[in-house]
Amino acid sequence: MRLIFLIFSAMGLALAMGVVLSKNLVRAALCLVGFFFIVACQFVLLEAEFMAAMQVLVYIGAVAILLLFGIMLTRNILGDETTGASAITKAFGGLLSLGLLLVLFAGITNQKIRDPREGSIEYDYAKATGKPLADPGRTAWPDTASRLPVEKIASDDDDETPVAKKKLTSNQARKAAIDNMGLMVGTEMMTRFVIAFEVAGLLLTVALVGAVVLARHAGAEEPPPGKNRGKTAAGSVASLNGASSSSDPIPSEHAGGAAL
Amino acid sequence: MTNDIPLTWFLYFAAAAFSIGLLGVLVRRNAIAVLMAIEIMLNAANINLIAFWRYVPPPPGEGLNSGVLLALFVITIAAAEVAVGIGLILVCYRRWKAADVDQYDTLAG
Numbered sequence: 001m002r003l004i005f006l007i008f009s010a011m012g013l014a015l016a017m018g019v020v021l022s023k024n025l026v027r028a029a030l031c032l033v034g035f036f037f038i039v040a041c042q043f044v045l046l047e048a049e050f051m052a053a054m055q056v057l058v059y060i061g062a063v064a065i066l067l068l069f070g071i072m073l074t075r076n077i078l079g080d081e082t083t084g085a086s087a088i089t090k091a092f093g094g095l096l097s098l099g100l101l102l103v104l105f106a107g108i109t110n111q112k113i114r115d116p117r118e119g120s121i122e123y124d125y126a127k128a129t130g131k132p133l134a135d136p137g138r139t140a141w142p143d144t145a146s147r148l149p150v151e152k153i154a155s156d157d158d159d160e161t162p163v164a165k166k167k168l169t170s171n172q173a174r175k176a177a178i179d180n181m182g183l184m185v186g187t188e189m190m191t192r193f194v195i196a197f198e199v200a201g202l203l204l205t206v207a208l209v210g211a212v213v214l215a216r217h218a219g220a221e222e223p224p225p226g227k228n229r230g231k232t233a234a235g236s237v238a239s240l241n242g243a244s245s246s247s248d249p250i251p252s253e254h255a256g257g258a259a260l
Numbered sequence: 261m262t263n264d265i266p267l268t269w270f271l272y273f274a275a276a277a278f279s280i281g282l283l284g285v286l287v288r289r290n291a292i293a294v295l296m297a298i299e300i301m302l303n304a305a306n307i308n309l310i311a312f313w314r315y316v317p318p319p320p321g322e323g324l325n326s327g328v329l330l331a332l333f334v335i336t337i338a339a340a341e342v343a344v345g346i347g348l349i350l351v352c353y354r355r356w357k358a359a360d361v362d363q364y365d366t367l368a369g
Binding site: 085 | 265286
């Protein structure tokens, strides 16, 4: 398992570097598609297969295609990346991201398992007498390799009730949360996260309408369909007669007035 | 499981991917390449969320799938953001005939 993770991580980081460093935009987009797939593989390693499927569907199926269409529609006439960043910008960017990397690595490596109630009287008393604290609270991240264990009880095999109706004791609930993730995500989306769900729907609608409004061609004013139909025919005949009969010394003003 | 992947390995991978994304945002001059680097950063944050969901017991009041749902909402927001971003880049492209962030400087001093 660890070897698989290391291979996937190496490929993922190489693909991310490919996105950032490649001069050809299409190659960068394809490296991004590969990175999305590696992230989906990581989700499978984390036993969240539902999220892996969603990742492939939404990111590779929609976001990457949208980015490729954007690349197609905004090609530089002279070629890709006509202006690169200056050397100072590159150095500054490299320094900043390296600094962030080091800070994050230091934080992950040196996470201290420190009880947040350290200064209080109960803590000192418990430490002095050796008795455990009443509420153990939450400790830091598990530093050894251990996932939340999900044991299989022997009686799970005979249990015929469907998942949604099971009385959720803690082990059954945890097992259902991982094995039947689609169902549990749907249930939670409708009960605990319903407001977030509706707000996300609203945001998607706003984004859709906004993108359509933005991408409409500038200045394409369609005449209202019903109003001008009769007028246009009469107007065109009248303008033809007017243009042919009158020899305008200033044709542009007339044309401008007619257009308005 | 004795051969299980430690939690910190996932966090290292996510941190490295996030830093690479940050490098892309700062260094690349094409607007769509900047969007791609932002997507890398969002995916790294998602890996973080799912890793903590799997490895760390949830607080007493929370549901069992909160990490998964939070990552799902991040995916939703990222997709909407890319759509609007591409629309904006198209408008800017029509105006300046280039998708170069150095040229989008009308508001600059």
